[in-house]
Amino acid sequence: MLGREGDGLDLLERYYALGLAIVLLHGLTETGECTCGRGLDCQPSQSGKHPLWPGYLDGEPRWADMRRELVRSRRRNLALRLGDQPNGSRLVALDVDGHDSLLNPIVARFGALPPTLTERSGRGAHWVYRLPAEFRYPVNSTIALGVEIKSARGKFTAPTSLHAAGHRRRWTIAVEPAELPRAFAEAIQRPPDRPPTVLHRIDLSGLESSAYGRRALEDECRAVSEAHEGERNATLNRAAFSVFQLVAGREIRTAEAERELLRAALATGMREREARATIESARRGGTRTPRTAPPRALVRRA
Numbered sequence: 001m002l003g004r005e006g007d008g009l010d011l012l013e014r015y016y017a018l019g020l021a022i023v024l025l026h027g028l029t030e031t032g033e034c035t036c037g038r039g040l041d042c043q044p045s046q047s048g049k050h051p052l053w054p055g056y057l058d059g060e061p062r063w064a065d066m067r068r069e070l071v072r073s074r075r076r077n078l079a080l081r082l083g084d085q086p087n088g089s090r091l092v093a094l095d096v097d098g099h100d101s102l103l104n105p106i107v108a109r110f111g112a113l114p115p116t117l118t119e120r121s122g123r124g125a126h127w128v129y130r131l132p133a134e135f136r137y138p139v140n141s142t143i144a145l146g147v148e149i150k151s152a153r154g155k156f157t158a159p160t161s162l163h164a165a166g167h168r169r170r171w172t173i174a175v176e177p178a179e180l181p182r183a184f185a186e187a188i189q190r191p192p193d194r195p196p197t198v199l200h201r202i203d204l205s206g207l208e209s210s211a212y213g214r215r216a217l218e219d220e221c222r223a224v225s226e227a228h229e230g231e232r233n234a235t236l237n238r239a240a241f242s243v244f245q246l247v248a249g250r251e252i253r254t255a256e257a258e259r260e261l262l263r264a265a266l267a268t269g270m271r272e273r274e275a276r277a278t279i280e281s282a283r284r285g286g287t288r289t290p291r292t293a294p295p296r297a298l299v300r301r302a
């Protein structure tokens, strides 16, 4: 279907010919920095893999623009967006963050997963499946230890992109995506009567933050837990920055801020390492500009 080798331009053309939704990403320079040019301000977890253009979730791929950009800079990386494809199929992916044995609990419960289009990088893999027509898209979320389901509004960095660890991503099984087993599709689909996000509720017992601080923390955590996949790191960054301004202003206790932000981030399916890195970087920024509760009258009017 795809062929295993080829440079970025070859694969861009093959993805396009197959009717797959392509997202052009920043790449890595010779010295391993992100081509966005923000240097150390580019989150390490996003370096060389964040979209070049905003709005990629909503528009059709701008094929001519992407091709021109890739000809201009062969260092750009590529991602495939999941969900509805230009060819009419509906794709989801199992993002396995480690050895394939992480899939064992899923296989034990739903039976063997059919071989399908599979991308491997250094330590993990993406198994790409077609979602049968009668099922709703599941929510992007962690479904087993180390296994995330990526669905509509999800994407993954695709071959032949260069990984920060220095290797190129490859299709190790280059066939058409197989159909996701129905029992499994059924088990993970979004329930019809429940909102698509995990609502965040803070346990207020034992907090020593001020009432204003608590409300602000709860609001920020809710924003994080409701963020879509492509926006969750930016949302967490913004929320954590604001929360740590209030920590520095003594409205919120540090331990509570860290615990609740992390809990909200993990509820979205974000990986712990990435979430902790974002929170830590926002903490450094936010605590430099302390903020306190506005005067009471303003709070009431708002």
Ligand SMILES: [Zn+2]
Binding pocket: 026, 034, 035, 036, 037, 038, 042, 043, 046, 047, 048, 050
């Ligand atoms: Zn960057």
